[in-house]
Amino acid sequence: MEQIKNMDAKSWYKNKFAEFEKSLNGEAKSLSHLSKKESINKLDEISFPDLKDEDWKYTNVSAVIKENFLPAQLCKPSVSLEIEKYLFDFTDSSLLVFENGIFNEKLSKIHRQKNVFIGSLKSFSLIDETNFQKNVKFRKTTAFDFLNESFGADGFALIIGDKTTLEKPVQVLFINGNADEKVLSSPRIFITVGKFSEADVILNFVGDNDNYYLTNINTAVQLDENSNLNLFKIQNESKKSFHFDNINISQSANSTLNHFNISFGGKLSRNGLSSNLIGEGAECNFNGLYIANENQHVDNHTFVNHAVANCNSNETYKGILDDLSRGVFNGKILVAKDAQKTNAYQSNKTILLSDKSRIDTKPQLEIFADDVKCSHGATVGRLDEQALFYIISRGIPSDLAKSMLIRAFANDVIEKVNLSELKEQLNHMIFENLHRTEI
Structure with a gap:
């Protein structure tokens, strides 16, 4: 039965891609579109994840697959654009607004700074399309990732050169949903922080509770040597919506990442987060808080790859579950053979506020080095x-x-x-x- 649903979903998106392609005219031969065409063809070859997949055994996505979500490019804008209620109170900070993954310049306010590009991913790609396609890479492992590439029309780009501190936090508002259609929002996020540079970035995903939609995101982050990034992801979407994110981070020597994943909304949410520590002295700190009630389902998958020696990782994920809600935590730390002097810690704690809420937790350590300090643990209680x-x-x-x-x-x-x-x-x-x- 699952396979039939998968084929139905693939046929729907393939037809919508063809419909979208007809409107492109000359752009159909661009490098960007050729990449999208590769992805829609790849989507036809692979299956959406199901409960037989180890990484998805606690999260059933059949409800997502059976729906015919309409790509945002084919929808007329109709979400509420009264954005003030969604904003965090930062004076004079840059604000970028994306409506179903597509940049809304009128509602955005960008403060330009030397040695920094802040804007839409589409506008960044047009500066040098050949170089963009060569250097801007998004990791694709599941059908949802290829779906994102196929319909990812736009997104957020932040490129900071060397020895530059972002003067104010950047606030990025992704407002999703459509009053008339079940919309597919496919934003892409690309962040590069140069050597000895620093930034605070807030990614805020929201939606009207009356709207039924799918937000499907792919995020790539590159931290160069001695850089520092505080990255906040806040998900407060419609209780009728579905939310999938795949965040992949690469950290060079002596870089520091502080990532905050705060989840409130969504009928079903799946947050994928991984960091590759590829330079000595790199440090990543994963901080997660997931709040769920009613019949919400929130799934957090994290992965830290200690590829080289003398790196640190700290992970604290806490959940508060009420009513009939369900949480999933799967956190894996991999310490390679050459990654001596690794310090890696992981903790997942969950409070159940009702007798019918539940959590499935699976902390994992895979260690191939012998001179390390590593620990992990999980607790569940009231x-x-x-x-x-x-x-x-x-x-x-x-x-x-x-x-x-x-x-x-x-x-x-x-x-x-x-x-x-x-x-x-x-x-x-x-x-x-x-x-x-x-x-």
């Missing part, structure tokens, strides 16, 4: 009953006492956020999404 009793005994109402414990639990992740404006708004969003008293 709010601390003794702590709750103690707080209530001091005259604090039960709902407020539970909120205090929830905030303390989430704080291990939120306290690491280096932007105070963002930190406070994230705390508000935690309680707003759980429908609980805010403290």
Whole structure:
């Protein structure tokens, strides 16, 4: 039955690609389009993942495959563009707005800076298409990745030269959904931070709760020597939507990545995150917080590849699950034979707020070096009953006492956020999404 659905999905997207191709005229022979054509043909050769795939055994995507999502290029814009309610409060920072993955220049506000390109991926590709196709690579491993390449019309690009600090955080708003169609949004994100350079980037994915759509993202990040990137991904989309992301990061010597993955929205979300530490002294810190209720399903897959010696990785993922929601955490650390003096730590902790919520957790260590310090662990439980009793005994109402414990639990992740404006708004969003008293 799954195979029939896969064929139906492939036929639908192949037909839509042909429909889109007719509108291109001369652009149909461009290098960019030829790459897309390769991907749609590849999509025809492979299967969408199913429960028989080890990496997808806890996440059933059949509901996504059976729907006929219309690529954004073929839709008339109809999402709400009242964007203020979605924005984080940063004064004079650059703002880029993408409507179903396509750049909206009118709503964007870009502050130009020497030695920095900030803009749409499409405009960046037009500067030198041959060089772009040669050097800008997105990793493709699943049918969803090839689907993204086939219909990825646009996206966000940030290229920072050497010895440059981004003056203000960059805020990128991806607003998804369509009142008239079940839309497929296929944004692509490309970030390069040069040697001895620094940046703060906020990727904010939102959507109207009345809209039913698929957001399918592919992200490539390159950190050069001695660079530093704080990358925040905040997913607060429609409870009727599907969200898939594949983030691949390459880190050179002495680079530092602080990645924050904060998940609130979506009927089904799958967050893929991997970092390859290919230069000595590189450090990556993965910080994740996933909040789910009702019948939401959120799946986090992380991978850290310690390819060389003297690198550090720290991973803290925490989940708060209520009602009938389900979480999945699969985190793998690979330490290569030559990666001596590796320090790698991983922790996944989940609180279940209801008897019917559940978590499937699978921390993994694969070590081929002998001089390393590595650990991993996972815990699942409920709010601390003794702590709750103690707080209530001091005259604090039960709902407020539970909120205090929830905030303390989430704080291990939120306290690491280096932007105070963002930190406070994230705390508000935690309680707003759980429908609980805010403290």
